[in-house]
């Protein structure tokens with residue numbers, strides 16, 4: 183039996199929404215058929231679930247996808263903005279080449295303590311350095327002598343500084359490098375006029391900036407809470 187494709191009904195040729203709606207049953211299928219979660223990530227997810235902020239962590243299928251991007255891009259020098267308890271950090275770390283390094287920023291030592299424990303458990307302590315700092319100030323410091331030296335940057339922190347993270351991240355990336363930004367659909371609020379709060383406006387401004395940026399190729403994917411992949415030309 184053929185799938186029930188929507189019919190094109192209009193003459194003005196708008197794109198048809200072919201993005202599958204993921205209900206709980208399909209999500210369960212997706213997890214079973216896509217995710218191979220490392221035991222340390224599984225343990226980390228269990229420990230993180232004790233905190234009411236647990237939903238800040240990447241979900242397993244998004245972590246899997248981020249790890250795949252690392253495997254494809256083969257970066258030697260990676261920067262992460264927003265570690266929390268380390269799900270994204272370890273998802274990337276596990277796919278790094280042995281001579282690659284990941285530098286990861288978060289402003290809360292409490293989260294980094296949990297991340298560091300699991301980074302150690304995953305055998306990544308030599309390759310992954312976490313730093314308790316304000317990410318914007320630390321990126322500005324990196325710009326002094328590390329412009330154009332990063333191969334891959336993952337941004338998943340506060341929205342207030344999102345545009346600065348994009349602009350500085352672009353400068354830190356080498357040509358051909360890749361930046362990934364999480365939460366770019368912002369729970370769907372970006373497309374809902376009822377939402378006009380500061381964070382939603384910033385995410386919209388970021389999406390506009392990336393889309394109009396002639397120095398990059400990019401794609402905003404409806405995975406997790408929206409994942410934008412940016413390739414610096």
Ligand SMILES: C[S@@+](CC[C@H](N)C(=O)[O-])C[C@H]1O[C@@H](n2cnc3c(N)ncnc32)[C@H](O)[C@@H]1O
Nearest residue numbers: 238239240264265266270288289316317339340
């Ligand atoms: C959404 S969570 C990151 C989730 C993480 N990527 C994961 O997969 O678990 C955002 C993190 O950004 C950190 N953060 C927020 N503002 C920051 C800032 N100005 N500098 C550094 N870290 C910041 C928060 O402490 C929080 O842990």
